[in-house]
Amino acid sequence: MQEGIVIRAVGGFYFVNTPAGEFRCYLRGRIKRELALLVGDRVMISPVDRENAVIEAVLPRQNSLIRPPIANVDQCIVVAALANPSLNLKLLDRFLVLIQSASLAAIICLNKIDLVPAAQVADIAAIYRRAGFTVVPTSARTGTGIETLTGLLEGKISVVAGPSGVGKSSLLNQIQPGFALQVGEISRKLRRGRHTTRHVELLTLPGKGRVADTPGFTSLNLTGIDRRELMYYFPEFIELAPECRYTPCLHWREPDCAVKKGVQQGQIDKGRYKHYLDFLQELEG
Ligand SMILES: Nc1nc2c(ncn2[C@@H]2O[C@H](COP(=O)(O)OP(=O)(O)OP(=O)(O)O)[C@@H](O)[C@H]2O)c(=O)[nH]1
Numbered sequence: 027m028q029e030g031i032v033i034r035a036v037g038g039f040y041f042v043n044t045p046a047g048e049f050r051c052y053l054r055g056r057i058k059r060e061l062a063l064l065v066g067d068r069v070m071i072s073p074v075d076r077e078n079a080v081i082e083a084v085l086p087r088q089n090s091l092i093r094p095p096i097a098n099v100d101q102c103i104v105v106a107a108l109a110n111p112s113l114n115l116k117l118l119d120r121f122l123v124l125i126q127s128a129s130l131a132a133i134i135c136l137n138k139i140d141l142v143p144a145a146q147v148a149d150i151a152a153i154y155r156r157a158g159f160t161v162v163p164t165s166a167r168t169g170t171g172i173e174t175l176t177g178l179l180e181g182k183i184s185v186v187a188g189p190s191g192v193g194k195s196s197l198l199n200q201i202q203p204g205f206a207l208q209v210g211e212i213s214r215k216l217r218r219g220r221h222t223t224r225h226v227e228l229l230t231l232p233g234k235g236r237v238a239d240t241p242g243f244t245s246l247n248l249t250g251i252d253r254r255e256l257m258y259y260f261p262e263f264i265e266l267a268p269e270c271r272y273t274p275c276l277h278w279r280e281p282d283c284a285v286k287k288g289v290q291q292g293q294i295d296k297g298r299y300k301h302y303l304d305f306l307q308e309l310e311g
């Protein structure tokens with residue numbers, strides 16, 4: 027038996043990368059019943075010939091995401107476009123909550139900076155840097171920021187996620203032209219309501235590391251998150267929370283709340299706080 031990693035799943039087959047090369051695999055029936063295999067899963071396979079193999083066992087997962095479906099990643103690069111499609115900060119904040127609740131590190135990539143004034147890029151970047159995130163402004167068109175992004179991927183297993191059309195595949199093609207990922211025309215795509223990237227695929231980076239391109243999402247559900255744990259996914263709240271009068275404090279209706287004071291005094295972004303309240307309400311209903 028050999029150990030490998032599932033790099034893509036297509037048509038009932040799992041393609042597994044091993045030191046001895048890539049194998050097209052199917053699952054032993056027993057495993058099929060136990061769990062849905064994800065890209066990123068580490069598996070034990072027994073080769074049938076030089077191209078085909080059977081997956082005999084799945085090794086324990088470190089973590090997994092449902093949207094996009096992937097396992098065992100170190101970090102998630104969340105891509106948001108500054109324009110075309112227009113910036114949706116609530117969707118970004120929602121996704122940041124989900125990533126952190128799955129115990130993944132989040133890096134924010136603000137793409138298409140060539141389409142908006144530099145001051146606008148700086149404003150958005152500042153909000154998220156102040157909140158504690160690493161932010162990389164990029165343009166897949168001009169190449170700005172690609173080197174920084176490449177550096178952040180080195181030696182890690184990363185997943186690139188974000189709404190459709192923000193430039194996820196374009197960015198990866200800039201990092202490694204050999205990936206030759208299909209890139210979409212946004213107008214045509216939106217009319218048809220479909221995504222250019224159809225499958226999650228784990229790609230091998232030229233240096234050390236792997237990165238997964240994923241299809242875009244349009245909406246995300248926060249189901250499964252406890253409303254009392256939501257505040258921990260807003261890193262900028264954590265510092266101030268010990269000053270709240272009540273413990274625990276939901277930073278909502280409680281008097282003498284340091285987080286609410288932080289919003290009034292400008293330490294915490296109003297938009298981020300509003301999204302926190304929106305999500306809190308969503309998790310109640
Ligand atoms: N102006 C500009 N256009 C970009 C940039 N990055 C990507 N695009 C364009 O945006 C469109 C969508 O790019 P994709 O790379 O297919 O986007 P995606 O996020 O992979 O989309 P899905 O696969 O549908 O999820 C294409 O027309 C790209 O040429 C950028 O930095 N600036």
Ligand SMILES: [Mg+2]
Nearest residue numbers: 194195222223
């Ligand atoms: Mg794509």
Ligand SMILES: [Zn+2]
Nearest residue numbers: 270275277283
């Ligand atoms: Zn509070």
